[in-house]
Amino acid sequence: MIRTFSSIDVMYLVAAARWTLALTATAFCGSALLGLVLAIARISPIAPLRWLVAAYIYVVQGTPLLVWLFVIFFGLPLLGVSVNPWLAAAIAFSVYGSAFLGEIWRGALISIARTQWEAAASLGMSMSQQLRYIIIPQSVRIAIPPTVGFLVQLIKNTSLAATIGLVELTREGQLTAAGTYMPFAVFTTVACIYFVMCFPLTQWSRSLERKLDVAR
Amino acid sequence: MSLVDIQAISKSYGSLPVLKDVSLGVAKGEVVAVIGRSGSGKSTLLRCINGLEPIQAGTITVDGVRVNDPKTDLRKLRQEVGIVFQSFNLFPHLSVCENITLAPRVVRKQSPDAAREVAREVLHRVGLEEKLDAYPSQLSGGQQQRVAIARSLAMRPKVMLFDEVTSALDPELTGEVLKVLEAGAGSGRPGGHDHDPRHPRDGLRASVRLARRLHA
Numbered sequence: 001m002i003r004t005f006s007s008i009d010v011m012y013l014v015a016a017a018r019w020t021l022a023l024t025a026t027a028f029c030g031s032a033l034l035g036l037v038l039a040i041a042r043i044s045p046i047a048p049l050r051w052l053v054a055a056y057i058y059v060v061q062g063t064p065l066l067v068w069l070f071v072i073f074f075g076l077p078l079l080g081v082s083v084n085p086w087l088a089a090a091i092a093f094s095v096y097g098s099a100f101l102g103e104i105w106r107g108a109l110i111s112i113a114r115t116q117w118e119a120a121a122s123l124g125m126s127m128s129q130q131l132r133y134i135i136i137p138q139s140v141r142i143a144i145p146p147t148v149g150f151l152v153q154l155i156k157n158t159s160l161a162a163t164i165g166l167v168e169l170t171r172e173g174q175l176t177a178a179g180t181y182m183p184f185a186v187f188t189t190v191a192c193i194y195f196v197m198c199f200p201l202t203q204w205s206r207s208l209e210r211k212l213d214v215a216r
Numbered sequence: 217m218s219l220v221d222i223q224a225i226s227k228s229y230g231s232l233p234v235l236k237d238v239s240l241g242v243a244k245g246e247v248v249a250v251i252g253r254s255g256s257g258k259s260t261l262l263r264c265i266n267g268l269e270p271i272q273a274g275t276i277t278v279d280g281v282r283v284n285d286p287k288t289d290l291r292k293l294r295q296e297v298g299i300v301f302q303s304f305n306l307f308p309h310l311s312v313c314e315n316i317t318l319a320p321r322v323v324r325k326q327s328p329d330a331a332r333e334v335a336r337e338v339l340h341r342v343g344l345e346e347k348l349d350a351y352p353s354q355l356s357g358g359q360q361q362r363v364a365i366a367r368s369l370a371m372r373p374k375v376m377l378f379d380e381v382t383s384a385l386d387p388e389l390t391g392e393v394l395k396v397l398e399a400g401a402g403s404g405r406p407g408g409h410d411h412d413p414r415h416p417r418d419g420l421r422a423s424v425r426l427a428r429r430l431h432a
């Protein structure tokens with residue numbers, strides 16, 4: 001039965017956008033936790049650890065996110081691990097995001113002068129104290145604009161989860177378009193909703209960048 | 217026995233030899249100035265004493281502890297060896313008070329109140345109590361240097377290493393700061409004891425003071 005694209009459908013799209021945001025938030029937390037570990041491992045004094053993490057980052061950055069989604073969603077069940085679309089998407093996006101955040105944050109960490117490490121070490125601080133009290137607080141300022149930029153990419157990339165059947169904004173759009181035969185109107189609305197979520201972040205990232213430039 | 221005992225050390229950066237067969241002993245309470253022209257290796261010598269730079273030959277012993285022994289806990293050693301860097305290396309994201317209290321709090325586990333008291337006291341000694349809540353970027357070069365001195369003093373180290381101790385100070389302040397250092401050494405002797413560290417290059421000039429201060 002064909003129905004028209006009505007305000008009810010728009011409400012459903014907006015409701016589905018909550019799942020986009022939920023997936024973004026989950027993926028961001030996973031990416032951040034893993035990314036922080038990767039960033040620190042990348043600057044650790046243990047060379048094999050650095051190589052291992054570098055290899056992980058190059059592999060993840062050198063392969064499409066969509067493929068990771070499929071590998072995890074269709075591959076894990078072959079190994080006897082059952083995954084639902086939500087879990088598969090959360091894992092795939094965390095793997096993908098950790099590699100990017102790991103690189104962004106590593107860049108921020110190594111941008112802090114070596115003399116700051118030395119000054120902290122000379123006061124008897126341990127490696128982790130140097131990181132926690134001296135290096136990380138200073139690198140946060142540098143890391144925030146690119147991290148917000150990454151977040152915007154992440155919001156848009158969660159649309160790929162539609163391919164494994166997760167009903168987030170894009171998937172809801174596909175379903176609505178199939179029901180109404182009004183794909184143009186539906187996907188224009190979907191685009192608007194993505195824009196409303198991303199634009200404020202982009203602006204925020206810009207203003208942070210400007211502030212940092214002024215502070216420098 | 218000397219508190220700081222340097223025996224025939226050699227140090228090179230890659231293929232650039234900087235220290236060749238340098239020996240030096242500093243007794244408890246003694247103030248020693250190491251003098252030499254720019255680029256002769258004064259900073260390098262001080263950085264070797266607290267283990268920031270590895271040496272290729274010889275031995276450095278501080279209070280009976282071998283600096284270049286892999287078994288040595290450098291963290292522990294550095295709590296007893298204060299260093300004021302040529303470029304001060306204050307922590308720009310922390311206030312003067314936090315710069316001074318951080319290591320006593322996290323390394324020596326002092327209570328925040330006790331650490332703040334010590335900060336007041338050492339700042340008073342360098343004549344900067346009114347700058348307790350300022351940030352390093354709000355201070356002049358000489359003031360930054362005095363905060364760096366206060367930061368080291370707050371750890372109550374057994375040995376203090378000052379790199380270009382009066383470089384950023386005007387003549388009037390130089391006298392003041394030297395008095396602080398001498399008071400720290402507890403020797404009551406005016407002036408330091410100049411020492412020729414048998415440097416590979418000659419043309420020695422007053423520049424760095426290697427000072428030793430008594431435990432208060």
Ligand SMILES: Nc1ncnc2c1ncn2[C@@H]1O[C@H](COP(=O)(O)OP(=O)(O)OP(=O)(O)O)[C@@H](O)[C@H]1O
Pocket residue numbers: 229232234252253254255256257258259260261302423
């Ligand atoms: N990290 C480094 N890597 C390579 N060479 C270095 C390094 N640090 C210092 N050098 C070189 O070692 C030599 C000694 O440097 P050092 O900083 O110890 O001199 P200095 O006596 O403290 O000079 P100044 O009075 O100008 O401070 C110089 O030739 C310098 O170029």
Ligand SMILES: [Mg+2]
Pocket residue numbers: 258259260302379380
């Ligand atoms: Mg120097």
